[in-house]
Amino acid sequence: GAVVSQHPSWVICKSGTSVKIECRSLDFQATTMFWYRQFPKQSLMLMATSNEGSKATYEQGVEKDKFLINHASLTLSTLTVTSAHPEDSSFYICSARDSGRQGSYNSPLHFGNGTRLTVT
């Protein structure tokens, strides 16, 4: 089955530093990937849509300069949390859709296992 690998699974960093999270589709190509943020006991909040070879589309209220997204290839998207602060501590999850499948528009998203970020 389709696998999305997200790395690292957890990271602890100091306030003011930057952290990069990688999301890879291992056995399929994904022209579009999605980044979500999940707070404790809350739903997933869509942060941005990552488009291969073009700029990401950010949801309202998400700071694009703080959450940098790069989608340089059909199998890799990265989210960089710049100048992290304790309020950025959260669980970040990426997802991707197999763009190579016929009718992929209706196919389910495949999710990574998430990255727990703790900013001290």
Place this chain on the structure above:
Amino acid sequence: AQSVAQPEDQVNVAEGNPLTVKCTYSVSGNPYLFWYVQYPNRGLQFLLKYITGDNLVKGSYGFEAEFNKSQTSFHLKKPSALVSDSALYFCAVRAINTDKLIFGTGTRLQVFP
């Protein structure tokens, strides 16, 4: 704007009993509906989807869901719950001509032995 509501924060059920996790949606046009399950500190796993066709959809691990257009509902069901079904369940909707998946707030299912 499209939205999904999961009215129950938590559902408790005894092992072996049937379970239902509720979901209602609001979307313009025909909805594409999904159910996902999340185990602690993990990403989401796809359970089932409704795109078109038969209103009763069967998915992974013995789960099924019934699409009810008049009630705008897509409740998740299983005839006999297992302790291992205990997890967080999310309903999601995507409207036609959009690429975004909007999730409900999640329902924690607790199955007691």
